[in-house]
Amino acid sequence: MTWIWSNLDxxxxxxxxHLILSVPSIILSFVxxxxxxxxxxxxxxxxxxxxxTVGLLYAIPSLPLFIVLPFxxxxxxxxxxxxxxxxxxxxxxxxxxxxxxxxxxxxxxxxQSATAVGFSGWSSFWRVELPLAGxxxxxxxxxxxxxxxxxxxVGAVIGAQSLGSLFTDGFQRGIEAEIIVGIVxxxxxxxxxxxxxxxxxxxxxxxxxxxxxxxTARPAPVIREVAA
Amino acid sequence: xxxxxxxxxxxxxxxxxxxxxxLVVPSHKTTVFVGTSGSGKTTLLRMINRMxxxxxxxxxxxxxxxxxxxxxxxxxxxxxxxxxxxxxxxRKVVDNVATVPMLRGMPRKKARxxxxxxxxxxxxxxxxxxxxxxxxxxxxxxRVGVARGLAVNPNILLMxxxxxxxxxxxxxxxxxxxxRLQRELGKTVVFVTHDIDEAFLLGDQVVIxxxxxxxxxxxxxxxxxxxxxxxxxxxxxGAERGxxxxxxxxxxxxxxxxxxxxxxxxxxVASQSTAATASGSESRAGPRGPGASVQGGDSR
Ligand SMILES: Nc1ncnc2c1ncn2[C@@H]1O[C@H](COP(=O)(O)OP(=O)(O)OP(=O)(O)O)[C@@H](O)[C@H]1O
Ligand SMILES: [Mg+2]
Numbered sequence: 149m150t151w152i153w154s155n156l157d158x159x160x161x162x163x164x165x166h167l168i169l170s171v172p173s174i175i176l177s178f179v180x181x182x183x184x185x186x187x188x189x190x191x192x193x194x195x196x197x198x199x200x201t202v203g204l205l206y207a208i209p210s211l212p213l214f215i216v217l218p219f220x221x222x223x224x225x226x227x228x229x230x231x232x233x234x235x236x237x238x239x240x241x242x243x244x245x246x247x248x249x250x251x252x253x254x255x256x257x258x259x260q261s262a263t264a265v266g267f268s269g270w271s272s273f274w275r276v277e278l279p280l281a282g283x284x285x286x287x288x289x290x291x292x293x294x295x296x297x298x299x300x301x302v303g304a305v306i307g308a309q310s311l312g313s314l315f316t317d318g319f320q321r322g323i324e325a326e327i328i329v330g331i332v333x334x335x336x337x338x339x340x341x342x343x344x345x346x347x348x349x350x351x352x353x354x355x356x357x358x359x360x361x362x363x364t365a366r367p368a369p370v371i372r373e374v375a376a
Numbered sequence: 377x378x379x380x381x382x383x384x385x386x387x388x389x390x391x392x393x394x395x396x397x398x399l400v401v402p403s404h405k406t407t408v409f410v411g412t413s414g415s416g417k418t419t420l421l422r423m424i425n426r427m428x429x430x431x432x433x434x435x436x437x438x439x440x441x442x443x444x445x446x447x448x449x450x451x452x453x454x455x456x457x458x459x460x461x462x463x464x465x466x467r468k469v470v471d472n473v474a475t476v477p478m479l480r481g482m483p484r485k486k487a488r489x490x491x492x493x494x495x496x497x498x499x500x501x502x503x504x505x506x507x508x509x510x511x512x513x514x515x516x517x518x519r520v521g522v523a524r525g526l527a528v529n530p531n532i533l534l535m536x537x538x539x540x541x542x543x544x545x546x547x548x549x550x551x552x553x554x555x556r557l558q559r560e561l562g563k564t565v566v567f568v569t570h571d572i573d574e575a576f577l578l579g580d581q582v583v584i585x586x587x588x589x590x591x592x593x594x595x596x597x598x599x600x601x602x603x604x605x606x607x608x609x610x611x612x613x614g615a616e617r618g619x620x621x622x623x624x625x626x627x628x629x630x631x632x633x634x635x636x637x638x639x640x641x642x643x644x645v646a647s648q649s650t651a652a653t654a655s656g657s658e659s660r661a662g663p664r665g666p667g668a669s670v671q672g673g674d675s676r
Pocket of ligand 1: 389392412415416
C-alpha cells in the first residue's frame with residue numbers, strides 16, 4: 149500500500165502512456181476495418197480472401213511483431229508508434245469480420261426501402277446501414293478495446309512504456325505491490341474503456357434503448373429508462 | 377401516365393420474372409397488379425422506379441423513357457410504400473417522414489413541419505411523431521409508411537402489398553383510408569396485392585398476372601367479373617365457385633344480398649336496387665359487406 153501512495157505519479161504516468169497506445173489503436177482499427185469489412189460484405193468473391201487474410205494477421209505472435217515491425221516501417225523499436233501500428237493490426241484483424249457481419253445483419257427490407265425512397269448508395273451506407281450495424285459494431289469494438297489494452301502491456305518487454313512496465317519493473321526489482329498494481333490497473337483501464345464505449349453507444353444509438361419492446365406493446369419510456 | 381412497352385425481366389439465374397409485358401397505367405387512377413406469389417408483381421413495380429432494370433423493353437413516364445433518367449433522382453420523385461412499412465428503425469416517426477424531402481434538400485425544420493401535417497393527413501396523432509417505429513402498432517407503421525410515400529408530393533405512388541401484414545379489421549380501415557386519400561389527392565397509384573378482394577375494392581384498373589409475369593387479363597373490376605377471359609381468371613376471381621354470384625333475399629325490413637353459399641354479403645340500398653342487377657355493382661357488394669366495412673373510427 150505504501151508503495152502505491154509514494155508512486156501515484158508513476159502509476160498515473162504509465163496509465164497515460166497506456167491510453168496513448170490503446171485509444172489511437174482502437175480508433176484506427178475501426179476506421180481501417182470499415183472499408184475492408186464493407187468490401188467483404190459487398191462482394192462475395194472478396195469475402196473469403198479478405199476474412200482469411202485478416203484472420204491470419206491475428207495469428208502473428210505479438211512479441212516478434214513488435215520487434216520486426218520497426219525494420220519494416222522504420223520506426224524505433226521503443227517508439228509508441230511502433231506499438232500503435234502493431235496493436236492496430238490486431239484490432240483490424242478482429243474488426244473486419246465484425247464490420248462485414250454487422251453490415252450483413254441489417255434488415256434487407258430496410259435496406260431496400262432506403263434505396264426505394266431515394267438514398268444513394270453512399271448516403272444509404274452512412275445514414276442507414278452503418279447506424280443499423282451499430283449494435284454489432286459496438287459489440288466488436290468492445291472486444292477490440294479490451295484485447296488492445298491487455299496486448300499493450302506486452303510492449304513493456306521491449307521497453308515501450310505502459311502499465312505493463314509496472315510489472316516488468318516489479319519483477320526485476322522484486323516489488324510485489326508494483327506487479328499487482330500493474331495488473332489491477334490494466335484490468336480497470338480495460339473496464340473503463342469498455343464502459344465508455346457502452347456509454348457512447350447509448351448516446352449515438354438512442355433507438356436501441358427503447359426498441360426492445362414488441363410491436364403491439366404500449367411503451368412506457370419513463371419506467372423503462374429507470375429500469376435500464 | 378406510365379407505359380410498359382414489351383418489358384421482359386430475366387434475372388441472372390435465368391428466372392423470367394416478367395415476360396413481354398405491355399400496359400398503360402393511366403394518370404390519377406389506381407392500377408392494381410394482382411397475382412399469386414412469384415407472378416412478378418414486385419418486379420414490375422420496382423421497374424417503375426428503376427430498382428430493377430428491364431432486360432428488354434422500355435418504360436415511359438409521361439412520355440419520357442425512364443432508362444435515360446438518373447435512378448436516385450427518379451426514386452426521390454416517386455412515393456414507395458412496402459409491406460412491413462420499411463421504415464428506418466433508427467429514425468423517429470417524424471424523421472422517417474421527413475427523410476426524402478431532406479434528401480431533396482428541404483431544410484430540416486420545414487421538412488419536419490410538413491411531416492407533422494402529413495401525419496394528420498394519414499390519420500395519425502401527432503403525439504406519435506417522436507416515437508421510434510418499433511413503438512408503433514403494425515397499422516400505425518403502415519400509416520407512417522404511406523405518409524412517407526406522400527412526403528415529396530409525388531405524382532406516382534407505388535405500393536407493394538402495403539396492407540399485407542396487418543389484421544383484417546385494420547386492413548379494411550387502411551383500405552378505406554387509402555380510398556379517401558385517393559379521392560382527395562388523385563395520385564397515379566400502382567398497387568400490388570395478392571388479395572383479389574382488395575384489388576377489386578381499390579383498383580380502377582386491375583391487372584391479373586399469372587406466374588412468369590404474363591398478363592392474364594386487364595380491365596376494370598366490373599369488366600373482369602362480367603367477362604373473365606379464361607378459366608384461370610374465373611378461378612382466380614372466384615366467379616367459378618359462385619363466390620361472386622349474389623342474389624337478393626327479402627327479409628321483411630329490407631333486401632339482403634346473399635352469396636351462393638348463403639353468406640350475407642350486404643344490404644341492398646333502395647336507390648341502387650336497379651343498378652345492383654348489373655354484375656359490376658354486384659362485384660363491389662362483396663368487399664363492402666358487413667364483415668369488411670367495420671370502421672374503427674379515428675382512434676388510431
Ligand atoms: N433478385 C432476384 N434474383 C433472382 N430471381 C428473382 C429475384 N427477384 C425476384 N426473383 C424471381 O422472380 C419471380 C418474380 O418475383 P416477384 O418478387 O416479382 O414476385 P411477386 O409477384 O412480387 O411475389 P410475392 O407475391 O411473393 O411478393 C420469382 O420467381 C422470384 O423468385
Ligand atoms: Mg412481391
